[in-house]
Amino acid sequence: MTGAEFTQTLLNALMLASVYVLMASGFTLIYSIMHIVNFAHGEIYMLGAFAVYYFSMEYHLNFFLALVLAILVVGVLGILLERVLFLPMQQAHLPQVILSLGLAMALQGIASVAFGAGDRPVDGPFDTVLRFGGAAISMERLIIIPISVAIMIALFAFVKWTRTGQAMRAVAQDSDAAALQGIDVAFISCLAFGVGCALASAAGALIAPVFYVNPFMGGSVIMKAFIIICLGGMGSISGAAVGGLILGFVDSFGATLFGNSVANIIGFALLIIILLVRPQGLFGR
């Protein structure tokens, strides 16, 4: 691997990791509060990508504005989905998981009908290409990294220092005890689902200019999110951050060195090893 190749692969790894971290932290947040694996998370990511496509390409809004709108709109959609579909199930976890599976298929189907099955391109905010000693990387890829870092810092600050964020941590640790302190657990569940969806939407919206947007784009990324939260520890946001970084590097360097399929295999092999050696994941309790 030449120095230029290395730089290129490194930047790609960071970009990929950024998207993975956003995706997985939303996934794990929902798990930590509701104790369900949200199989529709990939489709929420896809909706984020379509949202940014419509806002920026059809309504010609500035990319960053479109990004913010995509996050908000899909976040609110998440809140509605929780209220209308998940809440009435009264924390019956298995039915909720099956519901999320059905929701994934329904959203994919609805998206195919409403938006069409073809690939849609999204123009990024910049068309400059940066060169670092032989390596070339487009600004639209690079910009993903600081935006994701900013979103993650905001998420950590929210959870750590705001009253509502503290309430979320309390519910994640013991929902009965949280209710006894006066926390409205149903409200926190709803909010967590909304924030989780907003994070998935951010991931989808940020990646949209790099890849094409289509109704099926969520299928592979949900597997990535799954590997990441098992790696990091189910329910741990720090775990999702570290797991996302690891998988971003594995995928990027694995693909450059050995090709895409081998990279995928390495990811799963890593998962199996972690599950054998430390079943609760790196940050799991």
Add this chain to the structure above:
Amino acid sequence: MHLKLTDVTVHYGKVQAVKNVSLEVDAGDIVALVGANGAGKTTLLRTISGLHPPTAGEIRFMGQRIDHLRPAQIVRLGIGHVPEGRKVFPSMTVLENLLMGAYSRRDRGSVREDVESVYQHFPVLAQRHGQLAGTLSGGEQQMLAIGRALMSKPKLMLMDEPSLGLSPIVVEHIAEIIASINKTGTAIVLVEQNVALALQLANRGYVMATGEIVLHGKSSDLMQNEEVARAFLGR
């Protein structure tokens, strides 16, 4: 302050865990609630706090019906709950746990002072204020659970087996704390396996068996009662 349960029945699915329970707690009371494993004591406390809805009957607190309120609303009315098994937030520090206890309060300004007064009750919590609650010993966790419930400034405190699994010295300390909380005007419902201790602290008591109240009265009378003595006091 007055809590009144009238013919409260609670089910888990089809299984009846609490049957037609009527019970009263007055201001200043310490009421012991004792009974064998599985008698329904925890279920009853959870129902009072709104964690599990009753299937029949009525619960009134200070005249207001609370049996269909959510737990958050019930805490705000002034019922604190020290749950069975302590249930502290393991990945939060001691201080964060105490602050969570004040979550329902509107007078945020005086929360810090109340943290200090909890620390006076339990100096060990002050020493460990930055430590994660999950790393505390059982006795320390119990003190934290009590301190956390105090932070909501309850008029009535429900305590579910605060002595469980603790050494005799710690149990004695907890008993002193319960008495001193009561002296500041907080009524207490005390569920205990340690029946001698509960009846000693309480002024009145209820005995539960398979979901029903089978005996109640002044605790001095209950202590003299032959059945109670045989079943619980090992006499």
